[in-house]
Amino acid sequence: MVAAGLEHGIDPAVVLAGTDLVAADLERPAALVATWMEARVAGNLAGSVADPAAVGLRLGSRFHLSTYGVAGLALLSSPSLQAAMQFAKTYAPLMPALCQIRQSLRSGRATVEIDGSRLMDEARPLLLARDLSATLLAVREVIGSQLHLTSLDVSFNVTDLEIWQSTFGIAPRRGASRTAYTFACPWSTDPLPQSDTHVCESATAECHELLSARRASNTVANRVLDRLWSAAPDLPGIRELAAALLTTERTLRRRLAEEGTSFRKLSDHVRFSIAIDLLESGGASVQQVAGHLRYGDTSAFTHAFRRWAGVSPRAFRRGQS
Template structure:
């Protein structure tokens, strides 16, 4: 895993995924106590629909499974097929109520912290295709194959729940070596995957992804999305020192405000600021990204500032850095986001 703040997957999540993992592990002959070893979670807690667990707890469960069961038998693919839209609660209902599959992708990216994913999803639209890229560089090397398989299979399962019968997948590529037996991949995904590729990606038919969905319901989507917003707000509004740091960052972004400057403004040394933010489960770089993301959305939704002007106001030395960061946050370019925002108004 890389340094510089928390990983993009490091957010709390409903216990649903851990319950699915344990049920699957049991079917593979694994003891429940072995599966939950080191997670600080009791089996009874898996049945509490209100329980929230940390990403680290779920990752420890996955590590236990990979160490016991291995990762070369498409187990992640089999597991991912259990993540139907109902497993995602309000987010699942928001997605299945969208006008199109492409709109559902946008909702999923907007509320990524209500998913169970450990890989980062980036979505790019071409003339005929929509490419969904999965990035796993923030994960421990020995867990990547299993998690990529799980996350991609759950994404496809969710897409089929939303879209119904037509096969939207045109191509499938994995960034790891081919397993001994590839039949499970073709059987589930409906296409023959390519292995040893530069990156993991699934290519969707853009025409199908823009087709109106039969279960589209705008009022239901709005109600479910409101629930999603409430859930995120309840999980982690910034307060205390983190809120103060965010305010200082917002005021000084255009001038390239640094952690050293914020620490001085708060009458402490950088080392103390770093330690106190870590105690709150965050880091300066993460708070700066939060401020930049919020301001970027505001700028793109308001007056027609150019991307170059927005990049400068957010403290980026060049617009390319801002565009790359925005793709990481939203899975698409600032220009594409602006067009969608204008269409929704």
Template sequence: MIPLRRVHHFPFKRIQPRNVSRTFGLSSYGAFAMMLMSCSSVYEAMTLGIRYQQLGYLFSELKLTLHSDTAELRLIPYHLPQALHRFVMDRDIAGTYHFLNTMQTMLGQQMRPLRIHMPYPEPPAAQAQAYRDAFGCEVIFAAQEASFVLPLAVLRIPFPAGNSTALALYQQQCDEQLTQRRQQDNGSLGDKVQRYLAMFSQQYPGVAESAAIFGLSERQLRRKLKEEGSGFQAILDHVRSQRACALLHRSDTSIEQIAVQLGYSEAAAFIHAFRKWHGCTPAAYRREQRQSESSGQS
């Protein structure tokens, strides 16, 4: 999983590959890019790229699916707030498109995808056409997931710079980088889950979706949290409790509206949960906070 802080800002008007290249140039990938360019074929490069995708800059999981005459490079986004979905997809698709184009140029090829699938509704006609102009191929909106559809023959293209010795060297460097990342990631899993859940409002991800963000199965996530003396529901309750207290203290948002923001279907469920967390109702908590502020100011 790529930390959210590495999600760069790519508004739609800057989706053109020439602009994306400022962030996604091969030089920014270091040993990862050199490893791919040392492969014997496009297929080997793609399979290794997927295996080591954590060294890239995507906030999506890459998968390769082969059909009878096409290959489909799929981008499955990690679960994020809905407001971020199109932004992240545009960024990841534009970056992947430029990366593939750069590799093809280095191979002396000028091939474009047969089509690109976008996993959100089609925008107004002018915007949709801008996507097609930028990518130079058919763009299909409202697809179930994002993907690049390529001729299967592309995978058989040999790399002129293929070198098994160099490949082994760069692959070792990539392994070391992954190990270093894991060692540097010293925060507890509970803290990471809490920061992830704190990004959401109204609709919070479940335990399975959250586990996938950290490359774990639901069972592994529950076990690791238990080893830390915590649990997924306890963390979610803490996130909701903190947000509820902040809204009650710093805003005039109604109890009903706060319940909606915290993902409760009705205010009664929120009030019951809040009483369990703090021993009082949300309304009583708000009164106490404001009385305390008034006393402090007098």
């Protein structure tokens, strides 16, 4: 996404704003980028280009299976398309998509649905288009040939029909209730061109270890932070967030307390980080920062900022100059 921004003349600092990342961090092979950071970057990029969906399509076309790591190897060496789709479902956290991917195989027809309902509004069209394009590219590379769609539905505004036609080989049905595509695949259980049982089993075992390690480090606090950052600046309340995590408010409070934190601390961390980023950039007034963070008035924001930083927003900005 940073590279796409550069192609549109957008400084990397603008695309990475609010993430604590700098361009040099992305050059480190071992660097880990949290989900909320990627969602924030997508929102920044979407807000800086004229046609976010078209940019998303081009981004998705760069997601070759070689960029998936060992998960890509497992997909390529799967015994059949049906097996590859099941692998993608089981190991979804190892895939590059930020949207939820739903897939089904019925009566020789496959449907792939891209659900971006949990994403912040400004990033949704870009990420829906990106993941739509990326999943289709993955299927094409797995089967080793072109794929002809029978339908393509999009739930967001599409302006550049030419790029959609060239990417999918079919015009999208705009204004649909969902974002999805379908294709005929009576051959879904046939052997794939690069099928290799030994390679697939070895790659799948490694993916299992990676997924287990990721789940072990996936604390409740980190999951809450991911949700808060994805929704920022319109942070959800604890009741809404608990429902999104399929738990109760009481249980969420208890789990966070067990990890030595609280919902208020995590919410304050997100607001403080955004405030610092805006104040340091120098482009927004204190009143504008307060409005961006959805405070009813500047005094309420100033009071909260004093609690976080020990100084007022104006004093903090003077100290940075």
